[in-house]
Amino acid sequence: MLNNRLRREELKSKIMSADDAAMLIKDGMIVATSGFTPSGYPKAVPLALAKRAQEGDKVEITIITGASVGDELDGALSRTGIMVRRYPYQTNKYSRNSINDGSIMYQDMHLSHVPQFIDYGFFGKIDIALVEALAITEDGGIIPTTSVGVMPQAINNADKVIVEINTSQPMELEGVHDIYVTEKPPHRKPIPITHPGDRIGTHYIPCNPEKIAAIVITDITDKVRPLAPIDENSRKISGYIIDFLEHEVKMGRLPKNLLPLQSGVGSVANAVLGGLVDSKFENMTCYTEVIQDSMFDLIDAGKVTVASGTSFTPSEDGLKRLLSNMKHYAKHCILRPMEISNHPEVARRLGVIAMNTAIEVDIYGHVNSTNIMGSRMMNGIGGSGDFTRNAYLSIFTTVSTAKNGDISSIVPMVSHVDHTEHDIEVIVTEQGIADLRGTSPRERARKIIKNCAHPDYKDMLMDYLERAEKGKYKHEPHLLTEALSWHVRFLETGTMKIK
Amino acid sequence: MLNNRLRREELKSKIMSADDAAMLIKDGMIVATSGFTPSGYPKAVPLALAKRAQEGDKVEITIITGASVGDELDGALSRTGIMVRRYPYQTNKYSRNSINDGSIMYQDMHLSHVPQFIDYGFFGKIDIALVEALAITEDGGIIPTTSVGVMPQAINNADKVIVEINTSQPMELEGVHDIYVTEKPPHRKPIPITHPGDRIGTHYIPCNPEKIAAIVITDITDKVRPLAPIDENSRKISGYIIDFLEHEVKMGRLPKNLLPLQSGVGSVANAVLGGLVDSKFENMTCYTEVIQDSMFDLIDAGKVTVASGTSFTPSEDGLKRLLSNMKHYAKHCILRPMEISNHPEVARRLGVIAMNTAIEVDIYGHVNSTNIMGSRMMNGIGGSGDFTRNAYLSIFTTVSTAKNGDISSIVPMVSHVDHTEHDIEVIVTEQGIADLRGTSPRERARKIIKNCAHPDYKDMLMDYLERAEKGKYKHEPHLLTEALSWHVRFLETGTMKIK
Ligand SMILES: CC(C)(COP(=O)(O)OP(=O)(O)OC[C@H]1O[C@@H](n2cnc3c(N)ncnc32)[C@H](O)[C@@H]1OP(=O)(O)O)[C@@H](O)C(=O)NCCC(=O)NCCS
Numbered sequence: 001m002l003n004n005r006l007r008r009e010e011l012k013s014k015i016m017s018a019d020d021a022a023m024l025i026k027d028g029m030i031v032a033t034s035g036f037t038p039s040g041y042p043k044a045v046p047l048a049l050a051k052r053a054q055e056g057d058k059v060e061i062t063i064i065t066g067a068s069v070g071d072e073l074d075g076a077l078s079r080t081g082i083m084v085r086r087y088p089y090q091t092n093k094y095s096r097n098s099i100n101d102g103s104i105m106y107q108d109m110h111l112s113h114v115p116q117f118i119d120y121g122f123f124g125k126i127d128i129a130l131v132e133a134l135a136i137t138e139d140g141g142i143i144p145t146t147s148v149g150v151m152p153q154a155i156n157n158a159d160k161v162i163v164e165i166n167t168s169q170p171m172e173l174e175g176v177h178d179i180y181v182t183e184k185p186p187h188r189k190p191i192p193i194t195h196p197g198d199r200i201g202t203h204y205i206p207c208n209p210e211k212i213a214a215i216v217i218t219d220i221t222d223k224v225r226p227l228a229p230i231d232e233n234s235r236k237i238s239g240y241i242i243d244f245l246e247h248e249v250k251m252g253r254l255p256k257n258l259l260p261l262q263s264g265v266g267s268v269a270n271a272v273l274g275g276l277v278d279s280k281f282e283n284m285t286c287y288t289e290v291i292q293d294s295m296f297d298l299i300d301a302g303k304v305t306v307a308s309g310t311s312f313t314p315s316e317d318g319l320k321r322l323l324s325n326m327k328h329y330a331k332h333c334i335l336r337p338m339e340i341s342n343h344p345e346v347a348r349r350l351g352v353i354a355m356n357t358a359i360e361v362d363i364y365g366h367v368n369s370t371n372i373m374g375s376r377m378m379n380g381i382g383g384s385g386d387f388t389r390n391a392y393l394s395i396f397t398t399v400s401t402a403k404n405g406d407i408s409s410i411v412p413m414v415s416h417v418d419h420t421e422h423d424i425e426v427i428v429t430e431q432g433i434a435d436l437r438g439t440s441p442r443e444r445a446r447k448i449i450k451n452c453a454h455p456d457y458k459d460m461l462m463d464y465l466e467r468a469e470k471g472k473y474k475h476e477p478h479l480l481t482e483a484l485s486w487h488v489r490f491l492e493t494g495t496m497k498i499k
Numbered sequence: 500m501l502n503n504r505l506r507r508e509e510l511k512s513k514i515m516s517a518d519d520a521a522m523l524i525k526d527g528m529i530v531a532t533s534g535f536t537p538s539g540y541p542k543a544v545p546l547a548l549a550k551r552a553q554e555g556d557k558v559e560i561t562i563i564t565g566a567s568v569g570d571e572l573d574g575a576l577s578r579t580g581i582m583v584r585r586y587p588y589q590t591n592k593y594s595r596n597s598i599n600d601g602s603i604m605y606q607d608m609h610l611s612h613v614p615q616f617i618d619y620g621f622f623g624k625i626d627i628a629l630v631e632a633l634a635i636t637e638d639g640g641i642i643p644t645t646s647v648g649v650m651p652q653a654i655n656n657a658d659k660v661i662v663e664i665n666t667s668q669p670m671e672l673e674g675v676h677d678i679y680v681t682e683k684p685p686h687r688k689p690i691p692i693t694h695p696g697d698r699i700g701t702h703y704i705p706c707n708p709e710k711i712a713a714i715v716i717t718d719i720t721d722k723v724r725p726l727a728p729i730d731e732n733s734r735k736i737s738g739y740i741i742d743f744l745e746h747e748v749k750m751g752r753l754p755k756n757l758l759p760l761q762s763g764v765g766s767v768a769n770a771v772l773g774g775l776v777d778s779k780f781e782n783m784t785c786y787t788e789v790i791q792d793s794m795f796d797l798i799d800a801g802k803v804t805v806a807s808g809t810s811f812t813p814s815e816d817g818l819k820r821l822l823s824n825m826k827h828y829a830k831h832c833i834l835r836p837m838e839i840s841n842h843p844e845v846a847r848r849l850g851v852i853a854m855n856t857a858i859e860v861d862i863y864g865h866v867n868s869t870n871i872m873g874s875r876m877m878n879g880i881g882g883s884g885d886f887t888r889n890a891y892l893s894i895f896t897t898v899s900t901a902k903n904g905d906i907s908s909i910v911p912m913v914s915h916v917d918h919t920e921h922d923i924e925v926i927v928t929e930q931g932i933a934d935l936r937g938t939s940p941r942e943r944a945r946k947i948i949k950n951c952a953h954p955d956y957k958d959m960l961m962d963y964l965e966r967a968e969k970g971k972y973k974h975e976p977h978l979l980t981e982a983l984s985w986h987v988r989f990l991e992t993g994t995m996k997i998k
C-alpha cells in the first residue's frame with residue numbers, strides 16, 4: 001500500500017516519526033502549512049510539536065495556513081503557546097481566545113493576498129512547508145488531500161518540506177486537483193480560465209525531492225466542523241435570494257442557468273445554497289472557495305454540473321458521504337490553489353454571484369464580518385472580500401438579530417468595516433431583501449431599515465436616520481456622538497434595546 | 500477642416516446647434532457622458548440644457564460620467580437643479596454642495612464597477628450618450644479627446660448618441676487611444692495586456708451611425724483644475740516613498756525599474772510622482788487612471804517609457820504643455836477605457852505599485868478617502884479601491900494634520916471607511932513611513948502612531964491605544980465611547996486638541 005502512496009523509492013529513507021520530524025521545527029521559524037477550512041491540514045507533526053513544548057522545550061513560531069485548520073494544529077499550538085503569530089484566517093476556539101487575549105499576533109488578510117505575499121517575500125523567508133499529502137509521485141510531485149490552499153506557494157518558497165502522508169484520505173482524491181501557479185510580476189500571464197470547469201494545471205504540486213526533509217505516515221482524520229441544521233431563518237433568506245435571482249433572469253440581467261455561484265462559509269451560507277436544490281435553476285456552476293454539504297445535494301440533484309473550490313468543507317456527515325462517494329463527486333469537483341480559486345481576475349471574468357455572511361450591517365451598507373463589538377475577532381475576512389469586490393452581484397446575508405434579540409444586526413454604524421458601501425449590491429435577512437444598486441446612502445438606509453431590520457429595531461433606526469438628516473451634511477448623515485451607542489449600550493446593559 | 504473632423508459625409512445632416520441638441524434630453528432621462536477628471540467631457544450641450552432650465556423648462560435627469568467633469572457639466576447642471584442623480588465621482592464645488600445639502604442623490608462607486616453596471620443594465624436603460632469627440636471616422640467610429648472614461652459603454656448601451664466635436668482639441672490626439680471592451684459574463688475572455696504599453700484595440704469607438712442623433716461643433720476648452728505647488732510636506736512624503744522603494748529593490752522584492760506605478764489624483768499624488776524625476780530609477784512604466792503634470796516631467800526626463808491611463812489630467816499650464824507637444828507625449832501615452840485602465844485583472848497581473856491619498860487614516864490602518872467627519876462628501880472613492888486592492892504594494896499618503904493643525908489625519912477610528920486594514924501595506928505622512936506588512940492590529944497602531952502621527956497628537960493616540968488595550972478583547976482594541984470623540988470634539992470646539 002505504501003508504494004502507492006510513496007512512489008519515489010529513494011524518498012522512503014526520509015520516513016520518520018512525527019516526533020523526529022517535529023524536531024526540524026525550531027524556535028523563531030516561519031512555517032507555512034496546507035489546510036483550508038478544517039480540511040487537508042497537517043496533524044501528526046503539530047501534535048508532536050505541542051508535546052515537545054509541553055515537555056519544556058521553548059518553541060515559538062509563526063504559522064501561515066490557507067485558511068482555518070483543525071484543533072491538531074490551531075488548537076494544540078495555541079494551548080501550548082507555540083504559535084505566537086498567525087496568518088490569515090482561523091476558526092478554532094483556542095486560537096481565537098489567544099488572539100483576543102493578546103497572546104497571538106494575528107493578521108486577518110484577504111485570502112487572495114496570502115499566496116502573493118509568500119511569493120513576494122513579504123512575510124520573510126519561509127523556513128518550513130508542513131503539508132498533508134495523499135501521495136508523492138515518482139517525480140516527487142506532492143498530491144494534496146481535501147484542500148489545496150497555499151500548499152504550492154509554501155512548497156515553492158520553503159527551505160525544507162515536511163510531508164504528512166495521510167492514509168485516511170481516499171486515493172479516489174487523486175485527479176481532483178488542478179495545480180497552476182502564476183509568475184511574479186512583471187512576468188505574469190493571463191490565467192486561462194473562462195469556465196469554472198476549465199482544468200489548466202497538473203494533478204500534483206511539483207517539488208524538488210531534495211527539499212523533502214521528512215515524511216511522516218499518519219491516519220488522523222480531518223476534524224471538520226458541525227453545520228447547524230437548516231432553520232426557518234435560513235430558509236427564508238434562501239427564499240428571498242432565489243426570488244431575486246429569478247427576477248434578474250426575467251429582466252434579462254442574468255442567464256437562465258445564472259452565473260457561477262460563490263458561497264461563503266458557515267451554516268447560513270450552506271442553507272442558502274441548499275435552497276437552490278428546490279429552485280428551478282438548472283446546469284448551475286460554482287466558482288467558490290469551500291465546497292460544503294449542500295453542494296453535494298446540488299450535484300446529486302443534477303442541478304450543479306461543476307463546482308470549483310480550494311477545499312472540501314463538509315460536516316462530519318458530509319465528510320462520510322464525500323469519502324464514500326469520492327469517485328462520483330470527483331467528476332464534478334475541482335480543487336485549485338487558493339491563489340486561483342480566489343483570484344480577482346477569474347472572479348471578475350466569470351462574473352460570480354457572491355453570497356457571504358455578515359456579522360452586522362449598517363444602514364448605509366457597510367459590513368462587519370470579523371470583529372464583534374469592534375474588537376473581538378471571530379474568524380477573519382477570509383475570501384469574502386476577494387469575491388465580493390469582483391462579483392457580478394455581491395449579496396450579504398445575516399439574521400436580523402443575534403443573542404436572542406438583544407443585538408440588532410442592522411445598526412447605525414458598524415463597529416468594524418470589512419466590506420464598504422462601494423462593494424455590496426444586495427443585503428438579505430430573514431425579514432426581507434434590499435437591492436442597493438444605484439442608490440444614494442439615504443435611499444439605501446431606508447431600504448435596509450424597511451426591508452431587512454427586525455421590527456423591534458425599525459423605529460429606533462428610522463429615528464436615528466431622521467435625526468441625522470437634520471444635520472448640515474446630508475450625503476451620509478451620521479450623529480457621531482450616537483453612531484456607536486448601540487454597541488456601547490449592549491456592552492453596558494446586555495441589550496441594544498432601550499429599557 | 501470640418502471634413503477632417505467629420506469624415507462620414509451623410510452625418511453632416513446631423514449637425515445642429517447645442518440648443519437643438521439639448522432638446523433631445525427630456526425630463527427623467529438617464530444620460531451617460533464622456534469625461535474623466537475635468538478632461539474630455541461634453542460642454543456645449545450641458546450649457547444649453549442649463550439655459551433651457553433657466554428659461555423655465557422642467558428637466559430633471561441622471562448623469563453618469565467616467566469620473567469628475569468640468570463646471571460646464573457638473574456645475575451648470577447642479578446650479579440649475581437639472582442633475583438630480585449622479586454617478587460615480589465628482590469634484591465640482593456646486594455638485595459637491597448639492598450632494599451635501601441633500602438635493603443630489605449621489606452614489607460614490609468604484610470606477611471599475613461603472614462600465615459593467617452600465618453593460619449589465621443595473622442603472623436601467625441609458626437614454627442618451629453625450630460625448631465629446633475629436634472626430635468621427637468614415638465608419639462612424641468616434642474618436643475621444645483627452646479622456647476615454649465610460650464612453651464605449653455609454654455609446655454601446657444608449658438609445659441615442661449626441662456628439663460634441665470639439666475643435667479646441669488637437670488632431671494630434673488621434674492614435675493615442677486604445678479602445679477595447681469586454682463581453683458580458685459568461686462570455687468574457689482574458690484581457691490580453693501583459694505590459695502597460697500593450698495596445699489591444701482600435702483608435703476609435705465603433706458606433707452605429709444611425710444611433711447618432713445630433714452632432715454639435717464646439718471649441719470650449721477643458722476646464723482643468725489647478726495643482727497646488729509642490730510644498731515641503733509633499734517633498735518629504737515623496738522622499739520617504741522613494742527610500743522605501745529603493746530598499747525594496749535592494750531586498751530583491753522589486754525589480755530595478757520597479758513595477759508599473761499608479762498614482763492618485765490631487766496635489767500630493769502629483770508631487771509624489773514628481774519626486775521620481777530626481778530618483779535613480781530608470782525605464783519606469785505607469786498603469787494608472789490619470790496622467791498628471793509630473794508624468795510629463797518623467798517622460799521628458801526619459802524616466803518613464805510608457806504611461807497608460809484613461810485621461811490626461813493636467814493643470815492649466817500642464818494642458819498648454821500637453822497640447823503644444825501632443826505628438827511627443829502621444830508616443831509615450833495610451834488612453835484606455837476606464838474598464839481597462841482600472842480593471843482588477845490587469846492591475847493584479849501587472850503588479851502595480853498603487854499610491855493614493857487619504858483624508859484620514861486610523862491607528863489600525865483603515866482609510867477614509869471620501870466623507871469628511873463621516874458625512875460630508877468630498878469627491879468620492881474614484882479608482883483608488885480598484886488599484887489598492889489589487890496592487891503589488893498599496894501605499895496611502897496624507898499630511899499628518901489638516902486645518903492648521905486642528906485636525907489630526909491619524910485618528911483612533913476613521914469616521915468613514917473606504918479602504919480597510921486588509922487592503923493597505925504602507926502609510927506615509929510628512930512625519931515618516933509605516934510598513935504594515937505582516938503586522939497585527941496592535942503592532943500596526945504603534946508603527947502608525949510612532950512614524951506617521953504629528954507630534955502634537957502622538958501622546959493622545961498612544962494614550963487611547965493603551966487604555967483600549969486594557970479592555971477584555973485585545974485583537975483590535977477600541978473604546979467605543981471614545982473612538983469617534985476626536986471628530987466630535989472638532990465639530991464642537993473647532994479643534995481635535997484638548998484645550
Ligand atoms: C460572519 C460569520 C462569522 C458568520 O458565521 P455563521 O456560522 O453563519 O454565524 P453564527 O450565526 O454562528 O454567528 C457566529 C457568532 O457571531 C455572533 N453574532 C452574530 N451576529 C452578531 C452581531 N450582530 N453582533 C454580535 N455578535 C454576533 C453569534 O452570536 C455567534 O456567536 P457565538 O459563537 O458566541 O454564539 C462567518 O460567515 C465568517 O467568518 N465570515 C467571514 C469569512 C467569510 O465570509 N468567508 C467567506 C468566503 S468563503
Ligand SMILES: CC(C)(COP(=O)(O)OP(=O)(O)OC[C@H]1O[C@@H](n2cnc3c(N)ncnc32)[C@H](O)[C@@H]1OP(=O)(O)O)[C@@H](O)C(=O)NCCC(=O)NCCS
Nearest residue numbers: 763764765766767788856858859878880881882883901908
Ligand atoms: C483624498 C483627496 C480628497 C485628497 O485630495 P488633495 O487634493 O490631495 O487634498 P487636500 O489636502 O487639498 O484636501 C482636500 C480637502 O480635505 C480636507 N482634509 C484633508 N484632510 C482632512 C482631515 N483629516 N479631516 C478633515 N478634512 C480634511 C482639506 O482641508 C481640504 O478641504 P478644503 O477643500 O475645505 O480646504 C483626493 O485624493 C481624493 O478625492 N481621493 C479619492 C479618490 C482617489 O483616490 N482617486 C485616486 C484614483 S486615481
